[in-house]
Amino acid sequence: MTTEPILIWGAGAIGGTLGAYWARAGVPVLLVDIVPEHVEACRTSGLAITGPVEEFRQVVPAVTPQELTGSYSRIVLAVKAGATEAALAALTPHLAEDGFVLSAQNGLNEITIAKAVGEARTMGCFVNFGADWHGPGEILYGNRGAVVVGELDGAMTERAREMHRLLSLFDADSILTDNIYGYLWGKLAYGAMLFGTALTNDSMSANFADPERLPVWLALGREVGAVAVARGVTSLGFGAFDPKVFAPGAPEGPQVKTIAWLADYTSKTAKTHSGIWRDLAVRKRKTEARPQIGIISALGREVGVATPALETLVALIEDIEGGRRPMAFETLKVLIEQCRSASTTV
Numbered sequence: 001m002t003t004e005p006i007l008i009w010g011a012g013a014i015g016g017t018l019g020a021y022w023a024r025a026g027v028p029v030l031l032v033d034i035v036p037e038h039v040e041a042c043r044t045s046g047l048a049i050t051g052p053v054e055e056f057r058q059v060v061p062a063v064t065p066q067e068l069t070g071s072y073s074r075i076v077l078a079v080k081a082g083a084t085e086a087a088l089a090a091l092t093p094h095l096a097e098d099g100f101v102l103s104a105q106n107g108l109n110e111i112t113i114a115k116a117v118g119e120a121r122t123m124g125c126f127v128n129f130g131a132d133w134h135g136p137g138e139i140l141y142g143n144r145g146a147v148v149v150g151e152l153d154g155a156m157t158e159r160a161r162e163m164h165r166l167l168s169l170f171d172a173d174s175i176l177t178d179n180i181y182g183y184l185w186g187k188l189a190y191g192a193m194l195f196g197t198a199l200t201n202d203s204m205s206a207n208f209a210d211p212e213r214l215p216v217w218l219a220l221g222r223e224v225g226a227v228a229v230a231r232g233v234t235s236l237g238f239g240a241f242d243p244k245v246f247a248p249g250a251p252e253g254p255q256v257k258t259i260a261w262l263a264d265y266t267s268k269t270a271k272t273h274s275g276i277w278r279d280l281a282v283r284k285r286k287t288e289a290r291p292q293i294g295i296i297s298a299l300g301r302e303v304g305v306a307t308p309a310l311e312t313l314v315a316l317i318e319d320i321e322g323g324r325r326p327m328a329f330e331t332l333k334v335l336i337e338q339c340r341s342a343s344t345t346v
């Protein structure tokens with residue numbers, strides 16, 4: 001068994017939680033993060049994991065990118081999508097020739113990573129557990145959620161099996177898949193809806209439970225579903241969320257049931273609001289809207305699929321980021337009205 005640490009690049013909500021669990025299980029880990037106070041807390045007093053799943057404190061070796069030396073064969077990338085390129089520039093000199101970067105992120109960062117380090121040095125991962133970085137050395141682990149890993153080409157390699165074994169130490173229900181892009185597209189359908197919930201200050205669950213907002217969730221699910229199908233992706237989900245119900249021509253009944261399930265599912269977490277909401281309302285910073293949601297419209301255009309609701313969603317999020325619109329129902333209402341009138345004209 002190798003004693004070389006797994007490098008976790010970005011030790012916030014997702015990377016920090018994985019790192020604390022792995023370190024506690026005796027897996028050698030080294031966190032890399034640009035927040036010096038967080039790095040200092042992790043390696044001295046320890047990283048405190050709080051919340052309903054489990055509470056513990058774990059010292060985890062950690063460095064800033066400037067302090068890092070050496071070459072590593074396994075790098076888990078867990079920065080927000082907007083930081084992916086900067087992180088890749090800094091990590092590539094530390095990636096072994098025969099090593100790989102595993103993206104523990106939302107969106108299709110694997111495409112960017114593969115361009116930077118090569119497809120053969122990229123592995124995909126779908127993470128759907130909920131966590132929030134609350135301050136240096138403090139992470140709320142709000143709920144368990146799907147963890148799925150796989151090679152981009154679906155091959156069942158030894159290294160993918162090993163990452164699955166390691167991820168299973170974090171969550172025993174982790175899955176090894178031959179269709180990681182299917183899971184990533186499934187999360188994009190849910191993720192687009194999460195961006196919609198962040199247009200207001202209401203919780204994810206309150207958003208999904210409100211019948212007035214239903215046309216938005218349906219339109220976003222259908223647009224992502226249409227692009228996925230046109231690109232030949234077989235989307236996969238989690239729990240009772242099956243993104244295939246949003247495929248073109250699919251009946252509305254199962255779609256409505258899926259949103260009702262999401263209202264219930266998102267009511268059972270200590271992380272009541274999405275990471276997007278947190279970026280806007282708490283961290284006061286740009287979200288992953290353009291790299292995570294904008295890319296769906298760009299990929300849709302390539303195959304002749306229009307995505308008007310997704311485009312308006314990104315514009316509204318960017319208006320909030322730029323201080324041009326409030327985080328409030330009146331902003332979501334713009335999208336509700338667009339989606340309502342589109343569904344009556346079809």
Ligand SMILES: NC(=O)C1=CN([C@@H]2O[C@H](COP(=O)(O)OP(=O)(O)OC[C@H]3O[C@@H](n4cnc5c(N)ncnc54)[C@H](OP(=O)(O)O)[C@@H]3O)[C@@H](O)[C@H]2O)C=CC1
Nearest residue numbers: 010012013014033034078079080083087105106130131133
């Ligand atoms: N949080 C969640 O519940 C979930 C998140 N995800 C996805 O996981 C990914 C990570 O999100 P999350 O953990 O929430 O984000 P966080 O902001 O909590 O953590 C990212 C950490 O990486 C740091 N960072 C930024 N740029 C760099 C860099 N160049 N090098 C090293 N560290 C850097 C950040 O610092 P700083 O804050 O100063 O930028 C921060 O400490 C995202 O794609 C997100 O959408 C997926 C499922 C659930």
Ligand SMILES: CC(C)(CO)C(=O)C(=O)O
Nearest residue numbers: 128129130131274275276
């Ligand atoms: C809601 C969650 C945690 C997925 O369950 C997420 O992906 C986010 O906050 O962006």
